[in-house]
Amino acid sequence: MTVTPTHYQVTDRNLALELVRVTEAAAVAASAWTGRGKKNEADGAAVEAMRRAFDTVAINGTVVIGEGEMDEAPMLFIGERVGAGGPAMDIAVDPLEGTNLCAKNLPNALTVVALAEEGHFLHAPDIYMDKIVVGPNLPENVVDLDASVEANLKALAAAKGKDIRELMLCTLDRPRHEDIIGRARSMGARVTLLSDGDVAAAIAACLENNEVDIYLGSGGAPEGVLAAAAVRCVHGQMQGRLLFEDDTQLERAKKMNPGADPSRKLDLTDIASGDVLFSATGVTGGTLLRGISQNNGWTITHSLVMRSKSGTLRFVEGHHDFSTKTWR
Ligand SMILES: O=P(O)(O)OC[C@H]1O[C@](O)(COP(=O)(O)O)[C@@H](O)[C@@H]1O
Ligand SMILES: [Mn+2]
Numbered sequence: 001m002t003v004t005p006t007h008y009q010v011t012d013r014n015l016a017l018e019l020v021r022v023t024e025a026a027a028v029a030a031s032a033w034t035g036r037g038k039k040n041e042a043d044g045a046a047v048e049a050m051r052r053a054f055d056t057v058a059i060n061g062t063v064v065i066g067e068g069e070m071d072e073a074p075m076l077f078i079g080e081r082v083g084a085g086g087p088a089m090d091i092a093v094d095p096l097e098g099t100n101l102c103a104k105n106l107p108n109a110l111t112v113v114a115l116a117e118e119g120h121f122l123h124a125p126d127i128y129m130d131k132i133v134v135g136p137n138l139p140e141n142v143v144d145l146d147a148s149v150e151a152n153l154k155a156l157a158a159a160k161g162k163d164i165r166e167l168m169l170c171t172l173d174r175p176r177h178e179d180i181i182g183r184a185r186s187m188g189a190r191v192t193l194l195s196d197g198d199v200a201a202a203i204a205a206c207l208e209n210n211e212v213d214i215y216l217g218s219g220g221a222p223e224g225v226l227a228a229a230a231v232r233c234v235h236g237q238m239q240g241r242l243l244f245e246d247d248t249q250l251e252r253a254k255k256m257n258p259g260a261d262p263s264r265k266l267d268l269t270d271i272a273s274g275d276v277l278f279s280a281t282g283v284t285g286g287t288l289l290r291g292i293s294q295n296n297g298w299t300i301t302h303s304l305v306m307r308s309k310s311g312t313l314r315f316v317e318g319h320h321d322f323s324t325k326t327w328r
């Protein structure tokens with residue numbers, strides 16, 4: 001039988017391991033800029049490396065979440081086609097999630113990619129999204145984006161059999177979150193404030209070995225899609241809502257997702273549905289992953305690769321010898 005692209009399993013399990021090469025390549029490239037105070041250079045290096053690494057992945061991919069619109073970014077723009085040929089898939093990328101974190105050598109800078117079958121990611125423009133994330137093994141809809149911080153913390157504490165004082169809420173350290181922070185603290189909960197990086201924070205809220213119980217607040221909508229892909233894989237719960245600052249943004253979102261009300265509350269599967277794959281590699285070490293390091297000529301990478309359908313979560317440690325290796 002001749003194997004044509006249509007005979008591929010849409011998200012062939014081998015793709016997960018191909019995908020990790022993409023985030024590894026981007027992370028190694030970005031790591032050359034760690035601590036150098038140059039976020040654009042770090043971002044550019046990650047984008048370039050990610051794009052090249054995609055050339056080896058057996059998919060017919062369309063970037064639906066990327067580095068802006070075509071006229072704004074030279075590479076990995078929304079609508080760009082990537083891959084070596086294969087099944088048609090939606091791609092979401094954040095080549096460097098935490099450009100500032102990388103530039104300042106602060107924890108939790110990651111490179112991130114997610115894949116879904118064509119049409120299974122929300123097409124989110126580069127605007128903000130309100131997000132709420134909690135972990136697995138909790139009653140369905142235990143928290144709600146439209147409920148008050150107080151109601152959500154009470155419900156979560158009851159479901160977890162914890163006192164509210166034991167709960168840890170995580171949010172980005174921004175003036176727009178003052179209300180959330182104040183309310184959470186006055187309920188007695190603890191608050192982790194992040195300078196950047198809400199994809200890692202959303203995942204942290206879903207992992208048992210982490211002290212975060214709930215992620216709440218607004219961040220990038222593209223990061224919301226990447227977080228949703230990850231949350232699907234780790235069986236967490238998430239809701240979101242796109243936030244529009246003006247009519248132009250609203251019109252763009254309408255065009256990207258015809259027929260749907262762009263301001264509606266989004267359930268997890270409105271953001272990422274079907275079989276999704278996710279890969280992230282640490283650039284600087286953090287709560288989720290260790291960063292890039294060197295040992296005796298080897299470059300060492302730490303990645304998290306997940307697939308929703310198979311329920312597999314792999315922490316992959318890569319040792320790369322760049323005297324012999326190329327990414328493609
Ligand atoms: O800094 P803002 O405008 O609040 O945006 C928050 C978004 O920026 C980040 O902190 C960093 O993202 P980038 O490094 O990809 O720009 C995201 O984690 C978050 O979703
Ligand atoms: Mn980002």
Ligand SMILES: [Mn+2]
Nearest residue numbers: 094096097098
């Ligand atoms: Mn980025």
